[in-house]
Amino acid sequence: xxxxxxxxxxxxxxxxxxxxxxxxxxxxxxxxxxxxxxxxxxxxxxxxxxxxxxxxxxxxxxxxxxxxxxxxxxxxxxxxxxxxxxxxxxxxxxxxxxxxxxxxxxxxxxxxxxxxxxxxxxxxxxxxxxxxxxxxxxxxxxxxxxxxxxxxxxxxxxxxxxxxxxxxxxxxxxxxxxxxxxxxxxxxxxxxxxxxxxxxxxxxxxxxxxxxxxxxxxxxxxxxxxxxxxxxxxxxxxxxxxxxxxxxxxxxxxxxxxxxxxxxxxxxxxxxxxxxxxxxxxxxxxxxxxxxx
Amino acid sequence: xxxxxxxxxxxxxxxxxxxxxxxxxxxxxxxxxxxxxxxxxxxxxxxxxxxxxxxxxxxxxxxxxxxxxxxxxxxxxxxxxxxxxxxxxxxxxxxxxxxxxxxxxxxxxxxxxxxxxxxxxxxxxxxxxxxxxxxxxxxxxxxxxxxxxxxxxxxxxxxxxxxxxxxxxxxxxxxxxxxxxxxxxxxxxxxxxxxxxxxxxxxxxxxxxxxxxxxxxxxxxxxxxxxxxxxxxxxxxxxxxxxxxxxxxxxxxxxxxxxxxxxxxxxxxxxxxxxxxxxxxxxxxxxxxxxxxxxxxxxxxxxxxxxxxxxxxxxxxxxxxxxxxxxxxxxxxxxxxxxxxxxxxxxxxxxxxxxxxxxxxxxxxxxxxxxxxxxxxxxxxxxxxxxxxxxxxxxxxxxxxxxxxxxxxxxxxxxxxxxxxxx
Numbered sequence: 001x002x003x004x005x006x007x008x009x010x011x012x013x014x015x016x017x018x019x020x021x022x023x024x025x026x027x028x029x030x031x032x033x034x035x036x037x038x039x040x041x042x043x044x045x046x047x048x049x050x051x052x053x054x055x056x057x058x059x060x061x062x063x064x065x066x067x068x069x070x071x072x073x074x075x076x077x078x079x080x081x082x083x084x085x086x087x088x089x090x091x092x093x094x095x096x097x098x099x100x101x102x103x104x105x106x107x108x109x110x111x112x113x114x115x116x117x118x119x120x121x122x123x124x125x126x127x128x129x130x131x132x133x134x135x136x137x138x139x140x141x142x143x144x145x146x147x148x149x150x151x152x153x154x155x156x157x158x159x160x161x162x163x164x165x166x167x168x169x170x171x172x173x174x175x176x177x178x179x180x181x182x183x184x185x186x187x188x189x190x191x192x193x194x195x196x197x198x199x200x201x202x203x204x205x206x207x208x209x210x211x212x213x214x215x216x217x218x219x220x221x222x223x224x225x226x227x228x229x230x231x232x233x234x235x236x237x238x239x240x241x242x243x244x245x246x247x248x249x250x251x252x253x254x255x256x257x258x259x260x261x262x263x264x265x266x267x268x269x270x271x272x273x274x275x276x277x278x279x280x281x282x283x284x285x286x287x288x289x290x291x292x293x
Numbered sequence: 294x295x296x297x298x299x300x301x302x303x304x305x306x307x308x309x310x311x312x313x314x315x316x317x318x319x320x321x322x323x324x325x326x327x328x329x330x331x332x333x334x335x336x337x338x339x340x341x342x343x344x345x346x347x348x349x350x351x352x353x354x355x356x357x358x359x360x361x362x363x364x365x366x367x368x369x370x371x372x373x374x375x376x377x378x379x380x381x382x383x384x385x386x387x388x389x390x391x392x393x394x395x396x397x398x399x400x401x402x403x404x405x406x407x408x409x410x411x412x413x414x415x416x417x418x419x420x421x422x423x424x425x426x427x428x429x430x431x432x433x434x435x436x437x438x439x440x441x442x443x444x445x446x447x448x449x450x451x452x453x454x455x456x457x458x459x460x461x462x463x464x465x466x467x468x469x470x471x472x473x474x475x476x477x478x479x480x481x482x483x484x485x486x487x488x489x490x491x492x493x494x495x496x497x498x499x500x501x502x503x504x505x506x507x508x509x510x511x512x513x514x515x516x517x518x519x520x521x522x523x524x525x526x527x528x529x530x531x532x533x534x535x536x537x538x539x540x541x542x543x544x545x546x547x548x549x550x551x552x553x554x555x556x557x558x559x560x561x562x563x564x565x566x567x568x569x570x571x572x573x574x575x576x577x578x579x580x581x582x583x584x585x586x587x588x589x590x591x592x593x594x595x596x597x598x599x600x601x602x603x604x605x606x607x608x609x610x611x612x613x614x615x616x617x618x619x620x621x622x623x624x625x626x627x628x629x630x631x632x633x634x635x636x637x638x639x640x641x642x643x644x645x646x647x648x649x650x651x652x653x654x655x656x657x658x659x660x661x662x663x664x665x666x667x668x669x670x671x672x673x674x675x676x677x678x679x680x681x682x683x684x685x686x687x688x689x690x691x692x693x694x695x696x697x698x699x700x701x702x703x704x705x706x707x708x709x710x711x712x713x714x715x716x
Contacts, residue, residue, distance in 0.1 A: 038716075041374045042396035061709075127540050147543035150484065152694065238486070239542050240691040255367045257680040258392065259716060260374065 028271070035264035041254070046261065053265035062241050063266065066249040069156055073231075073245050074277075076157075077224035080164035082216050085171020086209075090201065092172070093179045103176070107169035114166070118233035121162035125149050152242030155235045159243060163230055167223060171216045178212030179205070214288055221281065225274055246270045325616035326356045328372070329383035329605075330365035331638070335569060339637030343630045347623050353616045363485070373398055378608035380617040386423035386432055386602035387675035388510070388682070393606075394426040400607040401429040405618040414626050418669045419643040423602040432604035433625040436640035439600045439659040440491045440672065441584035443567050444560035445553050452476055452559070457585040461499075461527070464588040468536040471559050479531070480558035481541040481693070482549030489541070489689035490673035491562045491599060496524035498597040499590035503668045510677040512714035516688075517707035525703065527590075529696045541693045554582075562587065564600055564672075565659050569639025579654035586662050598666035601675055602643070680713040 035053055039046040057063050088106055092099045109117060124131045125148040136144045148158040182205060190200050228247045231237065237248035244252065250270060254263025331340045337359060344355050358379065360368045365383075372378050378398065384390055393399055406412070406424075415424070415434060424432050449455075452474045458464040468478040483489040497506050501520035508514040509521070531537060538549070538558050550567055552558040554574060561567070568578055576582055589596065605624055607617045624630055631644040632651045641652075641660050649660055663669060674682040688706045692699060 039374075040392075040396060041370045042393045042398040044376075044397065127543050145539060147540040150540060150543035150694070236485075238687075238690065239694060240687040252683070255370055257683050257713070257716075258370065259680060262716075 031264045031267050031271075033264075034261050035268045037261040037264075039260045039264075040258045041260045042258070049261065053262045054269075056262060057265060057269060062244060062249055063246075065241060066244045066246045069243060070245040070247075072156060073160065073227065074221075074224050076160045077163055077167070077227060078217065078220045080160065081167035081171050081220055082213070084164060084168045085216065086175050086206075088168065088172045089175030089179060090205070093176060103172070106172055109166040110169040112166065114227075114229040115233050117162060117166045118159075118230045121158070121165070122149065122234060125158055149235055150239055152239055155239060156243040159231055159234045162234065163224075163227060166230075167220060170219060174212050174216050174219075175209060178209045182208050210288060210291075214285060218281070218285075221277070225277075246273070323352060323354050323613075323616070324356055325353050325381060325613050325620055326358070326379040327381045327620070328358045328360060328365075328369065328379045330360060330362045331383065331603075332359045332361050333569070335573065335637050339634055343624065343634055346627070346630060347620060350623065351619055353613075353619060355620070376610070378610070380611040380613050381605055381607055381620055383435065384432070384604055384606050385675050386434065386604045387671035388678050389675060390432055390604065390606060391426050392679055394431055398609050399426075399431045400609045400611055400614065400617075401431055402433070402607060402618060402621060403430045405622055406430045406433075409622045409626055411622070411626065414644055414646065416643050416645050418663070418666075419602060422669055422671070423604060423643075432606050433621045434602045434643035435605050435624060436631075436635050436638055437600055437602040437643055437663075438564040438566055438640055439598055439663050440494075440562060440564045441586055441659065441662070442560050442562050443550075443553065443582060443584045445556055445558075446581060446583055448476060448553075448556050448559045458588050459585075460588050461590045465531070465534075468531065468534070472535060477538045477552075477558040478536045478560065480538045480544070480549035480552040480561045482544035482546040482561075483541045483690050483693050484543060484545045484548075486686040486690045487672075487674055488546040488549065488563065489693060490686065491564075492528050493524065493685075493689060494599045494670065494673050494676075495562070495587040496527050496590070497521065498599065498668075498670060499587065499594060500524050500527070502591075502594045503597050503670060506670065506676075510673075512681070512711070515707045516685075516703050516710055521703060522700075525692065525699055528692070529699055532693070532696045537693075542690050565641065565656065566639050568653070568655055569637075572639065578656070583655055584659070595667040597668035597670045598663045599670050599672050600663075601672055603640070678714070680716050681710050684709045684713050 036048055036050060037046045038049055038053075088102075092102055092106075096102070112120075125133075127133055127145040127147040127150075132148065133144055133146065146154075148154050186204065187200055190204055195203070226247075228245075228251070231243060231245060231248055232251070235243045237244035237252055241249075241252075246266065247270065250263050250266040253259045253266060327344075329340065331337060340359070341357070344357060348354060369378070369382060369384070373393070384393070390399070411433070412420070419434050419437055423434050423437075424430050426432075448471075452471055454467065454470065456463075458467050471478040481489060481492070494506075497509070497520065500523050505514060505520050509516070509518075514520070538544075538552060541549075544552075546563060546567075547570060549558070549561050550563065550570055553561050554571060554576060568582075571582055572578065586596075586598075605621050607614075607621060611617045625644060628644055628646040628648075631642040631647045634640070635642040635647065635656075636651055639656070641656065641663065649657055652660055670676065673685060677685065684706055688702055691702055
């Protein structure tokens with residue numbers, strides 16, 4: 001009986017392991033392999049270049065622009081939804097009239113696909129008849145027609161705003177759940193002892209929300225690392241590569257320039273960066289775990 | 294429960310290979326797999342009709358997997374990298390086909406071409422430029438397009454313009470006249486970059502000539518040459534004079550076409566596919582809109598027409614070689630297929646047996662313009678290798694964003710393009 005159970009365990013585990021191997025491990029190893037070649041996607045007789053693709057990265061102007069953009073993207077995509085989510089949660093945690101409706105409304109965008117969100121914001125940013133410029137026009141600036149997504153100074157930030165709009169709902173819900181676990185007696189005591197509202201939030205609520213923050217930061221980080229689709233639909237890395245992140249740059253080099261080998265080398269670098277960030281994060285997480293058990 | 298599961302596993306294990314074997318057996322003899330990017334509402338329907346004709350006329354069955362135009366560029370590469378290209382696929386003649394021929398991913402079709410006598414079927418100008426690569430035939434032209442200056446007739450009439458420009462001075466005067474009457478002369482939708490390329494193509498072809506352009510496209514000339522500065526400088530003069538609608542990089546080519554259709558702008562430099570788009574909006578060719586060829590600039594320079602050729606090619610490892618060849622031959626040589634297809638697509642047929650009376654007045658004029666041209670040149674992103682085209686296309690949108698940086702842009706592109714040629 002025990003042997004049969006073990007056999008079933010192995011059999012049932014075999015399928016997910018097989019799927020994971022085929023869809024994750026195999027492509028990962030293939031990327032490592034192709035990063036040493038000049039494969040263009042079509043040719044079967046590619047050559048091995050050793051570390052030349054990696055050496056080329058150091059002379060690639062667009063790669064370093066993409067590193068800067070990726071850093072901006074990751075920091076903003078982590079900080080903005082976390083802060084706005086926390087702010088909304090603190091607002092809605094009180095007995096506000098219609099709080100339930102607001103919660104639903106703020107959460108709804110997370111249910112939409114990034115492509116839909118991207119398209120909605122493309123319309124909002126449209127220079128001639130988009131919502132944003134229409135508001136500016138109505139506010140007394142009738143000739144205003146700034147093209148938010150088509151100008152290199154604003155394209156990346158415009159996408160970050162759209163992204164944050166979508167992700168805020170998720171942070172808000174997690175923080176709202178965290179707020180329910182804070183005993184109201186504790187806050188009442190603080191109030192009796194003369195703590196101001198700001199002191200209560202800063203000294204009591206936010207520290208007690210640390211477990212929620214850990215979850216929010218983890219989810220925001222994972223989401224921002226894989227945030228490719230919304231950039232792809234809204235700017236495609238443009239105008240002229242000004243909103244290229246590493247993932248977009250890798251895509252453009254691989255699929256638009258047909259430099260699969262070089263694109264793989266970029267993906268290896270991206271993988272190592274993601275691995276480092278996640279490694280550091282999990283180390284920090286262990287410390288938090290030790291404190292909060 | 295366990296026995297049901299086991300039986301399920303067993304059943305699947307036995308039936309799966311049988312189904313696969315049956316599919317393969319069918320695929321061996323009759324099935325021809327195809328992928329293409331003709332996915333517009335009219336195009337998809339019209340293409341299916343041509344497939345139906347082919348299937349009715351032969352023993353073959355086509356397994357069709359269409360992919361949207363922009364996504365196709367990625368999709369076909371993904372399929373090639375997985376060694377699973379369809380037997381036949383549509384592709385853009387020129388540098389893109391050259392790229393995959395050089396990668397040994399295509400099957401030559403010289404024997405089919407000769408046996409079917411396609412030399413007497415395909416227009417020579419198109420056959421010479423679009424079908425031969427490294428000394429062999431690889432592509433049949435399914436249709437081609439011509440790029441011209443399409444304009445709104447009512448807007449021209451309201452502005453009192455009754456003479457179309459034939460030279461650069463006339464064109465600039467036309468723009469000034471329109472501007473003076475409060476009409477934006479030119480709409481350009483360069484959000485996806487490629488619509489801007491026709492300006493560069495024509496300005497360079499009309500000033501430096503087709504030979505210089507061919508050298509630039511092949512990497513034998515530099516983007517920092519005086520020829521390129523001259524062509525781009527003329528473009529800059531037009532932008533600086535306020536002849537282009539604002540925010541070109543925020544508009545798609547359909548947005549720019551809509552501006553002209555609505556009368557918010559007077560004209561746009563675009564391919565003949567705009568006729569299919571405008572006809573779909575209810576505009577009448579010849580009545581609501583028309584076109585004129587890009588004006589001459591330098592005397593003694595051969596007059597070139599610019600446009601893409603949509604072709605059909607065959608994968609090097611096609612499972613059904615005979616079926617694929619039969620399909621290619623049928624699609625290009627059957628005049629009924631060609632007439633119906635070019636009509637639906639707003640395209641021109643490369644088949645000389647197609648009666649020009651099938652075209653509407655605008656398309657007929659395009660056909661005659663190409664026929665009278667000394668050279669037919671592929672547009673920029675089909676004339677230079679894909680890694681270089683990426684550099685150039687970004688140059689156009691960067692230029693439209695800030696033309697004052699032209700010298701800096703060209704110096705940067707010269708460096709980036711020569712690096713891209715070495716890859």
